[in-house]
Amino acid sequence: AQSVTQPDIHITVSEGASLELRCNYSYGATPYLFWYVQSPGQGLQLLLKYFSGDTLVQGIKGFEAEFKRSQSSFNLRKPSVHWSDAAEYFCAVGSGNTPLVFGKGTRLSVIA
């Protein structure tokens, strides 16, 4: 069965520091991968997605993610974190017309 693991439940970084959020997936077919962000009390906003092609994908708000098939990973990165990036981040995997499977999320706190 397909699954997504986000190993870090909570990460705290200083404003201006770099960020990497980890995501590992288990999927039998060719995966389509997504990162979403959720602010408190809000819905999910799409940050970026990978379907095929270049394994480094750029998203909104300065985020990027790299697909590594050999490691079954799709880690999210940002070179310099802003206080407004504090939120919960979800990695998801799907394929074709199958429903998305989400990880449990990583909560990001940003300190001054």
Next chain:
Amino acid sequence: KAGVTQTPRYLIKTRGQQVTLSCSPISGHRSVSWYQQTPGQGLQFLFEYFSETQRNKGNFPGRFSGRQFSNSRSEMNVSTLELGDSALYLCASGIAGEGTDTQYFGPGTRLTVL
């Protein structure tokens, strides 16, 4: 283009009651999916509708049902509410073209069951 809208945003019900939640997808989107989000279980897929037909269904009891109208708007219904149904219910819409849909989420409906 307007985003996915969900109504109501907040709802308080008591055990045993039933509830109906509504979702209006982005204009031109034909698929609508519903998810339940709780602190313990995370995001769990409920069902997906495309062209008024249920295309996929998650592992939820029959108390949870949904439908989609010809204008792609969707409703989900939960009958005989239980305390454990308290959650954020998220609706997502997609174009449903070839390959995997990119899903765009609404703000959610916060359901509290007392």
